[in-house]
Amino acid sequence: MFIGTCTEDVHALLNNGDISFVFTLSPAWGNMFIVYPIGSISTFEFAGHFTMFFVLTYLLKAIFINNGYIIAAVVTIAMATEIMQVFFGRGAELYDLLADVSGAIVVLGTAYWIGVFRKVASNQR
Helix, strand or coil: CHHHHHCCCHHHHHHHCCCCCCCCCCCCHHHEEECCCHHHCCHHHHHHHHHHHHHHHHHHHHHCCCHHHHHHHHHHHHHHHHHHHHHCCCCEEHHHHHHHHHHHHHHHHHHHHHHHHHHHHHHCC
């Protein structure tokens, strides 16, 4: 997760396996959570964020019972990764944050409905 978050060019990482870190002490804060046309969202990047946070939330769900703790942890990690990117020459994107939280919501929503269906099934016996 750290390598994908902080590498200078995520496409170079995915296409060529190139990893490059360029840390800056004075980031371009103007690149924080820029909203751009929804049609320009990379489906591949959105799916990557969704999948990483889906898996992260699934693992957290195995450890924590309280969904509030899980949501707090996921949102904190999502915000931290986006803010870290600004220090590595990349922008913090609102749509990435949306994809991260969407992955978490799908896991928690699915777990909730599985619990409901199990409860209904056990009451019918």
